[in-house]
């Protein structure tokens with residue numbers, strides 16, 4: 001597995017953004033037959049090619065949402081009350097608790113590892129949600145994530161030839 005090449009990711013995204021977003025919108029609105037099974041089979045192929053430890057762009061440039069359970073679990077780990085944890089690290093946006101700052105305070109910037117990996121927010125554990133949920137329920141999120149996440153980009157790059165018979169280079 002090669003490290004994520006951000007220059008190449010950005011270049012390809014600029015070239016294919018419009019087509020990839022259109023594919024996501026189309027398959028979200030009218031999923032092709034067997035789409036969820038196709039995405040389940042495709043996701044493992046993505047992870048054979050994308051090494052998150054060479055990237056960590058989600059932890060550097062996006063924020064997870066923290067559920068009440070996440071806040072309870074993580075604050076207890078630091079011997080803090082949930083209120084103190086919220087005050088120190090989080091803010092509310094559209095009804096959700098999110099990080100005040102980026103990169104995430106729990107990211108070790110030297111190793112790209114999450115320092116609370118075992119107890120990280122559920123949103124982080126599921127990210128980038130490539131096939132665990134119904135494809136059509138999540139394409140609006142993939143449209144946002146494709147801007148930051150090389151794995152999401154790779155997933156769409158692999159799906160387009162399967163669904164539309166076109167290669168993307």
Ligand code: SF4
Nearest residue numbers: 059104106107114124
């Ligand atoms: S909690 Fe861990 S996995 Fe989640 S954004 Fe922060 S560093 Fe990344």
Ligand code: SF4
Nearest residue numbers: 052055056058149151
């Ligand atoms: S999930 Fe996406 S953005 Fe996050 S580290 Fe992996 S490839 Fe990078």
